[in-house]
Amino acid sequence: AAAFITFGGQLAHAAAAETEEAIKAFSGGAMPESGKISLEAPEIAENGNTVPVSVSVDSPMTADNYVESVLILAEGNPSPAVATFHFTAMSGEAAAKTRIRLAKTQNVIAVAKMSDGTTFMDKKEVKVTIGGCGG
Amino acid sequence: MAAPKPRVKVPKKASKGEVVTLKTLISHPMESGQRKDKQGNPIPRKIINKFTCEYNGQVVFSCDMDPAVSANPYLEFTAKVEDSGTFKFTWVDDDGSAYTTEKKLAVE
Amino acid sequence: GGWSKLMAQQGLSEDTLLSMEPKGNLTLVHITDIHAQLKPLYFREPSINLGIGDVNGLPPHVTGADFLKLYDIEPGSPDAYALTSEDFVSLAKTYGRMGGMDRVATIIKRIRSERGADNCLLLDGGDTWQGSYTANKTLGEDMITVMNSLEPDAMTGHWEFTYGTDRVQEVIDALPFAFLGSNIYDNEWDEPAFEAWKMFERGGSKIAVIGQAFPYTPIANPRWMIPGWSFGIREEDIAKHVEEARAEGAEVVVLLSHNGFDVDRKLASRVDGIDVVLTGHTHDALPEPVIVNGTLVIASGSNGKFVSRVDLDVKDGKVAGYGYRLIPVFSDVITPDADMAALIDEVRAPFADELSRKIGTTESLLYRRGNFNGTFDDLICQALLEERDAQISLSPGFRWGTSLLPGQDITVEDLHNACAMTYPAAYRSQMSGQTIKDILEDVGDNLFNKDPYYQQGGDMVRVGGMGYTIDPNKEIGERISGMTLLATGEAIDPAKDYTVAGWASVNEDTEGPAIWDVVENHLSKHPTVKLPDNQSVKVVG
Ligand SMILES: [Mn+2]
Ligand SMILES: [Mn+2]
Structure with a gap:
């Protein structure tokens, strides 16, 4: 029997279109390139109610060259929005971690916006499973 | 709901220019607004929607949160510190309440 | 001899x-x-141990005669007995x-x-x-x-x-x-x-x-x-x-x-x-x-x-x-x-009497290891069906559990070698046909995902009272087909509820008798175990 995810209820998952829309709204229209940003999450969630995700972006984080923000999306949730991290030159590094809800197996997406307006993206599939069995 | 209780992990000391790691937690159900109670009535959304960390009055890091952030929101991030000072952490609830806590750091 | x-x-x-x-x-x-x-x-080694994607046909996904050939081991030799399931019963008597x-x-x-x-x-x-x-x-x-x-x-x-x-x-x-x-x-x-x-x-x-x-x-x-x-x-x-x-x-x-x-x-x-x-x-x-x-x-x-x-x-x-x-x-x-x-x-002394207490005899080889139903699990599934009055039973595909040769007594120790654990409750619940399929698909993907980092080890959940077809190389949601209730021969209806018994649930609130009591009660009514080869799972692809 499956573990309960606190979203509950009958859910339609976020359409790929809605996720793409959220990415473009964040990037200012362009689809982000890959590279610079790395998203880490477990391959299989231990608990869909609390899945650790962390991002880090390659940047000198100086006053004129830094990472402004990182958008986290979950494309299989009822709504793709998860969180947006805002960094400053005082952050020192563009790295942050949080814990998120995943209603089912899906891609988690992270998009970084640099101070020059360019955007970069990474994604990782996280499986949400019922568990049981073993060797 | 019990009053949300913030907890933070901040090093006591750092050297000048060091990038320190900060960890924060706040007890909060992050009610998504998408659940129903036993009678089938929707449970209204009530989440922490904003977190800010300042150091000596300047913003270091902030985060906008949606209902997909887990209950008891956890945030880990970094700060580059040049002088001794005080970190101020603020969480803002959907009802407008703000919860804060502070921690001092000595830069040597 | x-x-x-x-x-x-x-x-x-x-x-x-x-x-x-x-x-x-x-x-x-x-x-x-x-x-x-x-x-x-x-302990009988597996006769089937599928490798998916890039590792298909690579060790350890080689069994039986192919294993003997790969490592140049003489059939019937001590190594053949230790490392494969080939001719297991007769070699077990020898070695x-x-x-x-x-x-x-x-x-x-x-x-x-x-x-x-x-x-x-x-x-x-x-x-x-x-x-x-x-x-x-x-x-x-x-x-x-x-x-x-x-x-x-x-x-x-x-x-x-x-x-x-x-x-x-x-x-x-x-x-x-x-x-x-x-x-x-x-x-x-x-x-x-x-x-x-x-x-x-x-x-x-x-x-x-x-x-x-x-x-x-x-x-x-x-x-x-x-x-x-x-x-x-x-x-x-x-x-x-x-x-x-x-x-x-x-x-x-x-x-x-x-x-x-x-x-x-x-x-x-x-x-x-x-x-x-x-x-x-x-x-x-x-x-x-x-x-x-x-x-x-x-x-x-x-x-x-x-x-x-x-x-x-x-x-x-x-x-x-x-x-x-x-x-x-x-x-x-x-x-x-x-x-x-x-x-x-x-x-072992404090438990010696209980360990050696005989609860049955087997006329068939009882083993578990292998990707699909082993005979020891068939015994457990049969016990769950009868003792918990269920239409379908599920038993986890653990890779532990020892083997018993035809003619051996079944003792308390032997039974516990197949099921000793800290969450043994044998539940009984109603599940829709769709839920049962989802469980099989989910477990199947945890075994047969093409990316090893998404694999959890173990073997496929064992099923009693139901047959199905599996294509391990397909994607999640597409591996399982032809689910059939064995008692009537009718196809499992996704919308219909079935009574399902199982054990080793990972959920905290699981209720039911310990699986070893379920199997012992079953053996007290059917003390001689005879299990033909299980034909109810068909592997294709
Ligand atoms: Mn093991
Ligand atoms: Mn193990």
């Missing part, structure tokens, strides 16, 4: 089993997945039981005396404290006592954690050696919860041993028993520890892993600088290392059937050569260590 047994065993002697051309200055001794088997036993921790003690003592104790490391891959009646009754204390007397240098774990946080912490605090878990973090502040790795000095060299517990422990087993700990593969942590260890002067880096074979094969291909992976969890026994990216991946079997000896020649700060022997523990050939035999008798 006795004569042919004697003839066959003439080729076997303790010396031929244990002697090995020594190599270099350092020896790693590896044993894993003992599953609390203190006494010699029968006898395997394992027994008193025999294992003899082997370890001999290696230490030949190589010098200061030149050896004894490493335990975990799944050590669980899997028998006595381990369950003593919360693993019998195994802990026995293993401590062997003086291991380090261990990692998986089923150990099913004794719960408090018990695990209590035991680890008192262990006279290291319990290593690079991939175990505390859930609250995301900080390492266990010692990740340890440096040893042996044979004049510095050896770093990194421990890796089973990454999916809180998924495959009840998370509520260890709520404060998070696991995962955390490949980047292993890479970091390899770097730290090398920086501190490690000449040899060993990963003591409970990842499972395919996960370790992928990990070794991606993380540089590991000399030896001692793998566990998937219970594979391979007579030769699999070499990946310059790393030796060693698979030492399960249930105390084998002990691995890895000799390493460390020169100029690195491994220059190796020797390897997968030592099969033939219990009739290897002399039991007298001290260990006495200790085993002592820990």
Whole structure:
């Protein structure tokens, strides 16, 4: 029997279109390139109610060259929005971690916006499973 | 709901220019607004929607949160510190309440 | 009979089993997945062990005659008996039981005396404290006592954690050696919860041993028993520890892993600088290392059937050569260590009468290991159907569980070897046809995902009362078809509810009698077990 995810209820998952829309709204229209940003999450969630995700972006984080923000999306949730991290030159590094809800197996997406307006993206599939069995 | 209780992990000391790691937690159900109670009535959304960390009055890091952030929101991030000072952490609830806590750091 | 047994065993002697051309200055001794088997036993290796995607047809996904051919092993030989399911019943009668921790003690003592104790490391891959009646009754204390007397240098774990946080912490605090878990973090502040790795000095060299517990422990087993700990593969942590260890002067880096074979094969291909992976969890026994990216991946079997000896020649700060022997523990050939035999008798004494109590007889070979229904699980599924009055039964595809030969009595000990665990409740509930399919698809994907990092090891959930077809190479949602209720021959209706009985649920609130009581009650009504080959699962693709 499956573990309960606190979203509950009958859910339609976020359409790929809605996720793409959220990415473009964040990037200012362009689809982000890959590279610079790395998203880490477990391959299989231990608990869909609390899945650790962390991002880090390659940047000198100086006053004129830094990472402004990182958008986290979950494309299989009822709504793709998860969180947006805002960094400053005082952050020192563009790295942050949080814990998120995943209603089912899906891609988690992270998009970084640099101070020059360019955007970069990474994604990782996280499986949400019922568990049981073993060797 | 019990009053949300913030907890933070901040090093006591750092050297000048060091990038320190900060960890924060706040007890909060992050009610998504998408659940129903036993009678089938929707449970209204009530989440922490904003977190800010300042150091000596300047913003270091902030985060906008949606209902997909887990209950008891956890945030880990970094700060580059040049002088001794005080970190101020603020969480803002959907009802407008703000919860804060502070921690001092000595830069040597 | 006795004569042919004697003839066959003439080729076997303790010396031929244990002697090995020594190599270099350092020896790693590896044993894993003992599953609390203190006494010699029968354990039939799988006849089906599918490899998906890139690993299709590669060891350990080779069984039976193909395995014998691959490793040039003569059919009917002792190695053929130990390593495959070919002709199992007749070879078991010839070569006898395997394992027994008193025999294992003899082997370890001999290696230490030949190589010098200061030149050896004894490493335990975990799944050590669980899997028998006595381990369950003593919360693993019998195994802990026995293993401590062997003086291991380090261990990692998986089923150990099913004794719960408090018990695990209590035991680890008192262990006279290291319990290593690079991939175990505390859930609250995301900080390492266990010692990740340890440096040893042996044979004049510095050896770093990194421990890796089973990454999916809180998924495959009840998370509520260890709520404060998070696991995962955390490949980047292993890479970091390899770097730290090398920086501190490690000449040899060993990963003591409970990842499972395919996960370790992928990990070794991606993380540089590991000399030896001692793998566990998937219970594979391979007579030769699999070499990946310059790393030796060693698979030492399960249930105390084998002990691995890895000799390493460390020169100029690195491994220059190796020797390897997968030592099969033939219990009739290897002399039991007298001290260990006495200790085993002592820990078992309080339970001796119950252990040997006969509850049935089997006319068929009873075994579990294999990707799909084994006959021991068919017995459990049958018991669940009848005793819990269900239409369909589910039994987990554990890779532990010993075998019984046709004609053997079934004792309390034998039954518990197949089901001793800390969450044995046999539930009974209503599930829709769709839910049952979703469960099969989900478990199937945890076994047959093309990416090893998404695999959890173990075998397919066993099913009673229902047949189905599986295409393991398909994607999740598309593997399972043709689900049929065996009692009526009708197709399972996704919208209809069925009464399902099962056991080993990972949910905290599971209710029902212990599975061993269910099976014993069933045996009291049908004391003679006769199980034809199970034809209800069809594998295609
Ligand atoms: Mn095991
Ligand atoms: Mn295991």
